[in-house]
Amino acid sequence: DTGVSQDPRHKITKRGQNVTFRCDPISEHNRLYWYRQTLGQGPEFLTYFQNEAQLEKSRLLSDRFSAERPKGSFSTLEIQRTEQGDSAMYLCASSSGVEQFFGPGTRLTVL
Amino acid sequence: AQTVTQSQPEMSVQEAETVTLSCTYDTSESDYYLFWYKQPPSRQMILVIRQEAYKQQNATENRFSVNFQKAAKSFSLKISDSQLGDAAMYFCAPNAGGTSYGKLTFGQGTILTVHP
Numbered sequence: 466d467t468g469v470s471q472d473p474r475h476k477i478t479k480r481g482q483n484v485t486f487r488c489d490p491i492s493e494h495n496r497l498y499w500y501r502q503t504l505g506q507g508p509e510f511l512t513y514f515q516n517e518a519q520l521e522k523s524r525l526l527s528d529r530f531s532a533e534r535p536k537g538s539f540s541t542l543e544i545q546r547t548e549q550g551d552s553a554m555y556l557c558a559s560s561s562g563v564e565q566f567f568g569p570g571t572r573l574t575v576l
Numbered sequence: 577a578q579t580v581t582q583s584q585p586e587m588s589v590q591e592a593e594t595v596t597l598s599c600t601y602d603t604s605e606s607d608y609y610l611f612w613y614k615q616p617p618s619r620q621m622i623l624v625i626r627q628e629a630y631k632q633q634n635a636t637e638n639r640f641s642v643n644f645q646k647a648a649k650s651f652s653l654k655i656s657d658s659q660l661g662d663a664a665m666y667f668c669a670p671n672a673g674g675t676s677y678g679k680l681t682f683g684q685g686t687i688l689t690v691h692p
Contacts (some may be wrong), residue, residue: 567620
């Protein structure tokens with residue numbers, strides 16, 4: 466098992482553009498979480514899937530953000546009309562029990 | 577809603593010495609887990625140790641141990657025989673139950689520096 470992977474690792478975009486990130490969880494992990502981490506801060510919860518069902522969304526997740534997990538495998542997080550305030554590290558984690566295993570993150574820079 | 581406070585933005589320790597990182601939290605859950613995660617510079621988050629709230633015995637994992645005071649909602653991490661590889665940002669995080677199962681609420685973090 467290679468762990469949780471995220472793609473891309475880095476993304477630079479211009480304000481107003483759309484971006485999409487992908488997360489591949491550890492195989493057979495039925496739960497998948499997205500968090501956002503700004504520099505020097507702890508991660509903040511964004512959303513959570515159990516299999517393909519999105520069970521909770523944070524109020525941090527504005528209408529410009531959408532996440533999917535088709536077929537309960539990989540997940541995508543899309544940000545539409547990016548703003549400079551979206552610049553952050555986006556972390557994905559998966560679990561089948563209590564412990565969450567984190568991926569390396571996607572660092573987004575919005576110019 | 578859960579809140580987590582790590583009151584020490586930075587801590588430093590000499591190699592081979594012991595250091596304790598503090599954490600207090602607030603939760604309305606009756607059954608939950610508490611975690612300490614480590615995030616080395618430019619590397620991914622890894623689990624250091626976990627504590628089940630219903631267990632009175634403090635968790636221990638090699639050089640890492642916790643002091644869990646449920647009534648006081650305090651969850652400190654003790655690192656014994658500190659090593660250079662322990663240098664990282666440390667986060668305290670309780671998880672949520674119910675329909676939010678597993679969702680973690682992180683503190684602000686404590687940067688640990690280990691001096692040779």
